[in-house]
Amino acid sequence: MSKHNIRLKDIAEELGISIPSVSRALNNKPDIGKETKKKVFELAEKLHYQRNQFAINLKNQKSFIIGVIIPQIVHHFFSNVISGIINEAEKLSYSVMLYQSNESYESELKGVDTFQRSMIDGLIISLSDNTINVDHLKNLQEHNVPVVMIDKVNPEMESAKIICDDYKGAYYATEHLISLGKKKIAHITGLADPYTIKERYKGFESALRDYKLTFYPNFMKKCNLVSREDGYTSTLTLLSENEIPDAIFCATDPTAIGAIQAIKEKGLRIPEDIAVMGFSDWKMASVVDPPLSSVAQPDYEMGKKAVELIINEIQLTRENKPIKYETYIMETSLILRESTLGK
Amino acid sequence: MSKHNIRLKDIAEELGISIPSVSRALNNKPDIGKETKKKVFELAEKLHYQRNQFAINLKNQKSFIIGVIIPQIVHHFFSNVISGIINEAEKLSYSVMLYQSNESYESELKGVDTFQRSMIDGLIISLSDNTINVDHLKNLQEHNVPVVMIDKVNPEMESAKIICDDYKGAYYATEHLISLGKKKIAHITGLADPYTIKERYKGFESALRDYKLTFYPNFMKKCNLVSREDGYTSTLTLLSENEIPDAIFCATDPTAIGAIQAIKEKGLRIPEDIAVMGFSDWKMASVVDPPLSSVAQPDYEMGKKAVELIINEIQLTRENKPIKYETYIMETSLILRESTLGK
DNA sequence: ATGAAAGCGCTAACAA
């Protein structure tokens, strides 16, 4: 067993030349003899030489690692974001370190700390819902580690931000329902905290107003988790009232799926009696019965964009140039299926 | 702007003491004066000192990074595996570097190469379907980087392996269908290449044999992608024959969902006319109509186990101790829903 | 074209 990995020194000694010469050869520097270079390459190959990046990192103070913190990996949106990040990072020769906060602020802190110890060159983060204080991120920036925020952003952070146009997505979704002739549209939303959910609510409301539809306060259901269960029970409540909606726009797909379940149980038809619209276009949206119309977010593209931005910032930071922080708003798109269009 | 990050040297100079003293203080070594220690900590705090891990890594030849390569992140099974890996790694103070091969052998090679340059301490890998040669992994092992294989394994690799008992899972699934009184059970499988799919087929066959049921060759459908479309068309073919099955066991959940779609279109009842069973218990299994019975794999647990194993091997490698490679077979569990049980 | 020397930031061995 080779006790230690091969070093430049080993090659230099065996060839009877100096270490810098070996280094020059392997790095294809101009100032090295053709003959020497050849010999070095051959021996390196033979000994399975692998450069020791630790030393190079120490010299360059650069790891070529991007840290990524997201709330949960097992989530259609985020796994696509990550997929975009990884594929793009690969193209630009960066590695991606991944951490999930599980929606815990403490865990997010720990992630930042771990990453800081791993000497990441930059951080892409989607905040946990429980994060209000962003000092840990500001601290990172002070240590010359750029931060790019994605989706779950925070106004207190001065950084590049990538969000998707939840407002417009919700507006168009509502508009679509209106175009079907629906007049009594309900909305199932979450607690107002997460920025994205709030935007969806706003978009919904604006569309109603622009098209001069009545806003029924009873048709607004707030639920905690925007989960399938919440969608189910909220819809049952909606359907138990005197006046029931002819369409439901749900702030998330799971909620919409719960709504579908409730509507079907009540013996009502979708979309004839009640049309249903979700948000995020989860993979499951296409397999429910009826298939769910939804608002698709440019998840993969957002990840890709985040990598572009962070690498650019890493570069600028390195050159000590000023960085202009912008917020990038990416467009959503309507995915129309049977839950609104019918067969 | 702080041009450079704070070093031990900066603290030492400002305090008029030596660098090692600062190091000792910050590392809570015993041989350091209480007073000095206090002063060092205070100044370090004030200057926002962050240790430079590059230097420590160079010294220790250790990165505390685990590399993970999987075919695709956007996949229910793998995202859960990764979730298990990350959460467990966090507990043990390791960072996780992630790469997806997108089922390409070349991409997998590139991932290994990138990771090697990032000086990972160990690799957890689930092979791409197109990987037959494993020299890239053997090469890693030769450079003292342990490798643990998960799910998609290769018999040529001498390494720890974690798989789940696809054979038994399929056996129990089939047994369940038999227990419902079903006698003409079809199986939709994939091309035999991936080990896991083959095992599922074997388990299915064994159950039929053990329970002395007829094996109808016509009821075996092989399809390329085990996708929803393939499941749909395969089932349509099945249903167009003279004799049709009274149950279908599908090698994957998407296939099963395609099968459900086809059966419903034909006006047959599930499970009364035809019961349907999937494999992997994707998130979508619970939202289709009727909810799909499936075989759940211990994905999260597999990820967790992989971290345990790799860190143990990293330790043993470091101490130059011999490693005994074992294959861990994790149990699946039946998740029974309406597609077999009825309402 | 090549070698000698210095240094990236930190820690460990040895002295004092």
Add this chain to the structure above:
DNA sequence: TTGTTAGCGCTTTCAT
């Protein structure tokens, strides 16, 4: 308890 010295593996001056 503290300082001095050396070294992790590599690259980059500066000489030659």
